[in-house]
Amino acid sequence: MTESTSRGPFRLVTVNTAPERAKILIGRMIEGLSDRYDIIHLDNCTTIEGVAATVRQHQPDILFSASMWTSEQAQKIRMIAERERPGIKMHAIPQGLQVERGPDAIVEYLLENVPHLLEAVAS
Template sequence: MSSSSNKDPVNLISVNTFPDRANKVIGSVIEVVKDKYTIVHAGNSTTIEGVRSLLESTQPPPGILFAASMWTPEQQAEIQQIAKDTIPEIKTHAIPSGLQQQVGVEGVIRYLVERIDEIMATK
């Protein structure tokens, strides 16, 4: 039996200019890992400017933030810094820039599923 802490619900925020795509990707990842983790896609910001207010307004506070692959590495760094400044203990992950264009939605889902354990283990 895995430790119960893995099953405590964790709110996840995505930062993606295509909310429908974010819902599809995150929803698919949540479905695949549901035996291990209870992740709730609590919201999506379509802009960098909206990240802080979304993080502040989400209850319980999000434990994970994903920055989508349409952002440049500089924008992803900014998004992750905003998240850390707002919720110091949040886990953040930037999907490599351009990954969606290279491998499509299914590829991004695979990428995240393969990395979810290390993302969840990040302190």
């Protein structure tokens, strides 16, 4: 792939109770992947209850649930998002990662794992 061929745009929604932190960390991830992918962070839901309306409104390609959600909550978020947009790609950041290792660990984790997810969306 040449430098001029970034893939996308990929439309992203996050589910995070700390929207400012989500915006900053996702911004760092977008910057880190900008040479390969065009990612647009459309919105953040601060509650599980807000997922359906937000997905319905924006019709994102991908949705990330943050590390504050339990695996059961992340599964509920996935089910809601898939109901509103069949085929949406989901990624749950491992529970506790932010608390245990801090924001840099989140960005590092995303930079390592998101390309695989985007390639799945693109194919």
